[in-house]
Amino acid sequence: MDEITRRALKGRGAISNESSRFERERRVLVDDGWTANGGEDPPPVRTTVLDDRARSVIARNSSPDIPFEQSVNPYRGCEHACIYCFARPTHAYLGLSPGLDFETRLFRKRDAAELLARELRAKSYVCRPLAIGANTDPYQPIEREERITRAVLEVCRDFNQPVCIITKSALVTRDLDILAPMAAKRLASVAVSVTTLDRDLARRMEPRAATPPRRLEAIRELTAAGVPVSVLASPMVPGLNDHELEAILEAGAEAGAAGGSYILLRLPLEIKDLFEEWLREHVPDRADRVLSLIRQARAGGLYQSEFGTRMTGTGPIAELLSRRFKLACRRLGLNGRRWDLECGLFRPPPAPGDQLPLL
Template structure:
């Protein structure tokens, strides 16, 4: 039997449902000669399940990120970004980091209540909270679920500083909350703009909003007084890296106050998923892209060492770093801001519960 190559599924980035690292067996599509290859359907629908989380605040001590605590309302992400570093987390659920990550989602519907409970804890020390550090809090299912909105309302009640990381213009739905919080130094937003090329963005991030809408969101947030950072991430060698300066200029023109970037990371299953996507959509430059990545990762597709995993090493990585610093300095985007006001945090009175006589 001959293995069959998968074809792109409409509206999805991953080409296949790559078997996760925890499975003892792998699945390969093949043709047995009977004409029915058992391929994927032409369109995959999104399935949303409840996540029975018992806690909601995640903590980290990584020197590579500017926050220590975060909240993620969802597992999996319908935006389907092929490069997403969160994909391998789906393997913990017994699912594939491939198409399952984009189509089988989990919603933490008790997130707001859990957050309020944890903020009330006597052991809690107020620190800036990152909302959506793993998967996007404004992915399409948020329109129906409303979990992110509920979490923001809790943050407003406690005066808990919050920074949102998203690539969705749907963040503007909560502009009323964000503007009032930002006026007190309690909110900021980071918007990811990977490319200004609509076709490239559609291929990499099939269910995220267009680059033009993201820039419009930067402008609207900025006009409302919400500090906005732009993430030119990830930078992918020989694919979107030539756009770095153009993205930064567009972001500065839209009112962004700071910027950052990350060199493409390919941990665990993402390496195979990305290469599969790359050879399907851009076969003419796939070898060049992968070669430059290896040159920036000491000969491998990924190195996880703190301090270099975000930016890489070597001549190409150094050049990218220099370009970024020169551009951000010229545009006034070189001030990394994480200076929200934790002094205003307060625990409101608990709701009074009337005791029953019977």
């Protein structure tokens, strides 16, 4: 049987669905002669959603490169299908591919709100800002029906738990009735990722995410409601979208963003091959140059895992990008800090059956 060359699928980011680094077998797409549709293009890959039976929901980290110590991710996998997503390799722990599986086989944490409330009530809990969506987007398409992120926000509101949401979805504005009152008490902020202003490039890099204009409109709506917003020009890909850095920051500032940030493209583990495959399919004339520039900014490789450099890279290309970012933020006044939130108001509300306090 002949191996079939995989092609890009409409609405999907990854082209292949190779086995993860933990698997012994290699997946091969072949034509066995039993094609049911007469040799036409294969049917679209459907999204399936399964339950994630997590025992806890707060993830903690001590990385000096990350501005938060704890986070909640209502979902595993992400239907936005961003080809560069650094969370893709986490699907390997589930025995699934970081390729198409990551964006088509999703897991929901239906009891995330209940688990969060239980953990916030623990006597050992120390209030720190909580990131929602640090790994996968909390407002990906299935959130419209699942409403797990909203339930998590309701718990945070009830406990006065400060939160920062990270998203590239305009659906975040649905929850302004929760976020605006929290923001008035310095308990909430939002970071909106704008990778490119080019709608065609965005459609190919982030097939099921909101369009760039819609994300900028979300920044306007959040700002108008009093919610502090940062614009994330991330990831910056040398030779592909890095020339847009200033334009993205300017668009975010014009929409009302108070802060800005960027990250140099990260390609750990399986993402390296997935991204190169995407480049050669969608921008074949620039693929070699983009990969060469990434290596120049990553000490000769496609990724650096060391603290202090994994987010920004090294060498002249990385240094120039950093200098451009700092100058643009200074000029545009994008110096707001999205993690400057109020932790002193944290109070667990009375639980059913609790003894009333003595007066």
